[in-house]
Amino acid sequence: MTAPITRLRTLRDYIRWAVSRFQSEQLFFGHGTDNAWDEARQLVLGALHLPWEMADAYLDCRLEDDEHVLLHALLQRRIEERVPVAYLLGEAWFCGLPFWVDERVLVPRSPIAELIERQFAPWLPAAPARILDLCSGSGCIGIACAYEFPEAEVVLSDLSFDALEVANRNIERHGLEDRVYCVQGDTFGGLPGQRFDLIVSNPPYVDAEDFADMPAEYRHEPEIGLACGEDGLDLVRRMLAEAADHLTDHGLLIVEVGNSQVHVQELYPEVDFTWLEFERGGHGVFLLAASQCREHQALFRSRCSV
Missing domain, CATH: 1.10.8 (Helicase, Ruva Protein; domain 3)
Structure with missing residues (x-):
């Protein structure tokens, strides 16, 4: 040029x-x-x-x-x-907050930001005491939640040590070391016995067809944060199978699956997912109450390896 x-x-x-x-x-x-x-x-x-x-x-x-x-x-x-x-x-904005980013994490852009800004109303019955940002990447979702719920303890969990280094830097940037911390693990692997009032996740969910067709800009992002099997649901299946064991009685599970919404609906036609709508654009985010996760846990487990 x-x-x-x-x-x-x-x-x-x-x-x-x-x-x-x-x-x-x-x-x-x-x-x-x-x-x-x-x-x-x-x-x-x-x-x-x-x-x-x-x-x-x-x-x-x-x-x-x-x-x-x-x-x-x-x-x-x-x-x-x-x-x-x-x-x-070296910086992106999410929920009006600056986050340090590099090519070890996805660029923050989830429509879940709208839910955070509304404090998950009308879905969340009370201010959560414990929040889990599962597959946290840069930590933007969990840190934004910490601002909205100043009394909550927030856990950022990710498989990638590289991503957690970025997340820790963002925790320090926002001065939240006293109640936001990182855990390394595969899905819930680093959280044995822990329960949360709110679990929010923007996991890898891009199916093989969409990943092959992604514009060049996305090739700079870590593949581990985007692609997740033929239908994009390899991680989501495991998440659904285990979520009931990590939610409090009135807890909520909120997961972004984007274009893989169609695969979720095909795989679990028996489940009444709440698909959330957004004023500023975005789609493919579902909500399940803890009671639904318990009700369908056997089903989720039976299809975990499909």
Whole structure:
């Protein structure tokens, strides 16, 4: 990529130029934005540590030489290598909170953010005392829950030691070491005998067909956080089989399965999943009460190895 650096003078110049290049190169926007303008603005302003809400008048500010060099390098990587903006900046936002991210974890983008902001109303009967973010990755879901429920103990659990290193860094960033902590384990493997009032999970759920067709941007994310078997449900099956043993009597299980919703419905037609709706987009998130997990546990266990 050869950028006309000598002609690009202002923030507005860079954003406009980036929008044109992003569209001409047919980049994919799926890691926090859904259009070229927002993507370009996020990258340019984020790289220079400027707020998203900055007044448009400041877009006509001229850049220093080192800022030109920085933006050129980042835009080159975004266009030629298809690196998501969050990885280029080392930061992503979720529920209005900043999180440190790199290629050891998925870029935060779950529609579960809407549920957290509403404190899971009307589904959660009371403020939870213990919350589990299962398959936590960066820890964004669990940490956001800790903000909404300031009295709750929150556990971030993941199989990946690399992901948990990132999660621990985010716990420290938000000063939550006193009540948010990490556990390493496969599904509930690191949590013997523990029960929770709320279990929330955005596990790997992409089926083989969708994974093969994913745009290049997703190839920068850890495969372990995306793909999960032919129908995407290898981990979800085990989660459902064990959830009843880790929920309190009035606990809730909330799991995102995205496009694999169709596979869940085909595999468990007997189960009355509550499929949640979102105002800001997103789909494939189900809710089960602890009583439902207990009622169907034998069924879930029988189909755990299907």
